[in-house]
Amino acid sequence: MSDDWEFGYCTNVHAGGTLQQALDSLDRYAVEVRDQITPRGRLPVGLWFSEQAVESLLSEDRASWLRQWIDQRNLIAYTFNGFPQGDFHRPVVKHDVYQPTWLCQSRAKYTQSLALLMKELLPEGRPGSISTLPLGWPHAPWHAEDFRLAADHLLSVARFLDRISQQRGSEIVLALESEPGCLLDSADDMLEFFEKYLLRGPDAHLARQYLTVCHDVCHSSVMFAPQRRALDSYRSAGIRVGKVQISSAIHVPWNEAADQPAAQKSMLQQVQSFCEPKYLHQTTRCEQNGNLEALSEDL
Structure with missing residues (x-):
């Protein structure tokens, strides 16, 4: 991605378990934010679609319809939150938000589906990003073979994103988002995983290009980690920051x-x-x- 950062409004805080709920929330909240910030311009928005909603859009070939719907509201879909795969707004979520983990092929499949949808929604030549969970929550100890399997699934997504990039001429990256309590809950954990499992082997060049970090300011604050130190550590290791989420702790x-x-x-x-x-x-x-x-x- 370029060094030019683009700011947008994250919409996954609003209810959107179904496609219609997501669209209603965009109409109710994102359009109002656009009117306040850039009434004559277009507002970049971060979207979240459940697995069910994404599969419905792709199977019914409605991606072009969705892009037109978004364009009519002067919004730009430039990033996806691919962290919650199921319904993020049901009555009880808790640890279920970390399921399935990156040990599961279904996690890779969902992420690839998001990339296919994003390819259709992005304006031509514009880069995009998808954030995802930091492997999972440690309900049980993970061993080296578990981390290798998760890395294999992530690398399969990197290869998939490379094929999309060759087709459309601009890239979509996947960004792992560290979160307190998760398997990768700090910059140090993230660096170790990248260097040990992703940046080695024949696909290391694809990992460097398409597998990035989503730096969440709130999560880093909860870990009492200085923001600059975390970002500097990624830069020193040659790991790209594909997305930054700004909220408060x-x-x-x-x-x-x-x-x-x-x-x-x-x-x-x-x-x-x-x-x-x-x-x-x-x-x-x-x-x-x-x-x-x-x-x-x-x-």
Whole structure:
């Protein structure tokens, strides 16, 4: 991808388990954001479509219809969130958002389907990106053969993306998104996986071109990782950043209120409001010596 960054509005926070729900959300939210930011221009948007919605669009040959629908609203579909494969807006999601993992062929197939859809939606000559999960959640220990299998599936997608690039003349990249608690939850984990399993062998050149990192500012903050250090480490390793997601993380200055019981009580009440059944809200505590303690089960 070029060094010119393009900013867009992420829409997967809005309900969109079905195609019609996704379109309704774009009409309701993305169009309003466009009117506020660039009323006479076009707004780049990040889209999320469930596996069911994507297969429906491709099997019924409705991709060209969808592009026309998006164009009519002066939107540009330039990136996909390929992290949730199932319904991201059902009543309880929690750890199911990490299924299937990259051990499963179905994860690679879904990602390839997203690439086929993106190829039809992107304006000619324009690059695109698809973010995906950092392999999975460690419900059970992963061994070397597991990481190799996941890498094989990722490399198969890289080869697929290369074929698409040869056809359309501009590239679509896949971006692995580190997330607290996952198998790759930090820049160091991501670097190790790339260097050990992706950047070796006959397809290393394809891995460097089409397998990139999605740097999530919120996730990095939850891990108390300086943003610049993470990005510099990718640059030094020659790993491309294909996508950046900008959102906020909550910081609880507990030690600063050590002698203020009322303030600490208020902080706890605010944090407890995130204890709900639908999504995970990964939490990390940084001790005075710099050690991190994951509190993922607390919320």
